[in-house]
Amino acid sequence: MGNPIIAGNWKMNGTITESLRLVSDMKDELHRIPRVTKILFPPSVALSSIANLVYASSIELGAQNMHYEVSGAFTGEISAAMVKENCSWVLLGHSERRGLFHESDEDINRKLSAAYANRINPILCVGESLEQRESGQTQEVLRQQLAKATSDLPSINNLTVAYEPVWAIGTGKAATLNVVEETLADLRAFMETEWGDDGRGVPIMYGGSVNEANATAFGQSPYIAGLLVGGASLDAAAFISLTRQFAETKTQAE
Ligand code: PGA
Numbered sequence: 001m002g003n004p005i006i007a008g009n010w011k012m013n014g015t016i017t018e019s020l021r022l023v024s025d026m027k028d029e030l031h032r033i034p035r036v037t038k039i040l041f042p043p044s045v046a047l048s049s050i051a052n053l054v055y056a057s058s059i060e061l062g063a064q065n066m067h068y069e070v071s072g073a074f075t076g077e078i079s080a081a082m083v084k085e086n087c088s089w090v091l092l093g094h095s096e097r098r099g100l101f102h103e104s105d106e107d108i109n110r111k112l113s114a115a116y117a118n119r120i121n122p123i124l125c126v127g128e129s130l131e132q133r134e135s136g137q138t139q140e141v142l143r144q145q146l147a148k149a150t151s152d153l154p155s156i157n158n159l160t161v162a163y164e165p166v167w168a169i170g171t172g173k174a175a176t177l178n179v180v181e182e183t184l185a186d187l188r189a190f191m192e193t194e195w196g197d198d199g200r201g202v203p204i205m206y207g208g209s210v211n212e213a214n215a216t217a218f219g220q221s222p223y224i225a226g227l228l229v230g231g232a233s234l235d236a237a238a239f240i241s242l243t244r245q246f247a248e249t250k251t252q253a254e
Pocket of ligand 1: 009164168169170171172207208209210228229230231232
């Protein structure tokens, strides 16, 4: 298994100026935290300026989304080649993309193919709604999202999955450790059935109201390979603190 991963998804927050300030506020301290992969997902317009700022540091960059076509008449979209200029990562299938922008599993499948074709590491987000969980459909929903997104891909090397229950995102109500572990165990079993040894190696992250108060508990779980952080990644001190906690807990568990 690789290093544990901490990713900060800034969503549509901050101008370029504000984004640069936020990176400046966290960059040195984050850089010094060892044995954890640190990835920032700022708004795409800020990526190239931020790339200059984090150059030669241990901070990696990713895009929050991208289109699957190579180029053309897709107003407002960015391509994999554009992402690749500044980023080694891309977030795909976030529940806000699925819900608010009607991205289908087929769209996400094409985007994953584009990520592989361009050697960008994808983080594939999956997650069930509250209604789906309450009606006992979680396992089926997650398995379908995973199977459809990865259908016919030449390989799943470098795939990272983020389990983000929709009801835990931005609500301040993180899933309990029990719920996360039970869900991740099932996802892992499914991956192993589908992909054998390769499925065993896919890191699975958790996301949904991760903060300074729960990062250590999540870090103690052997099921959780990383954390995808939204709101708390916009606060430099909170993000540094939770990254440090997660890294230290994971190191102690080794
Ligand atoms: P949150 O967002 O940490 O604000 O709940 C997580 C995410 O959407 O990735």
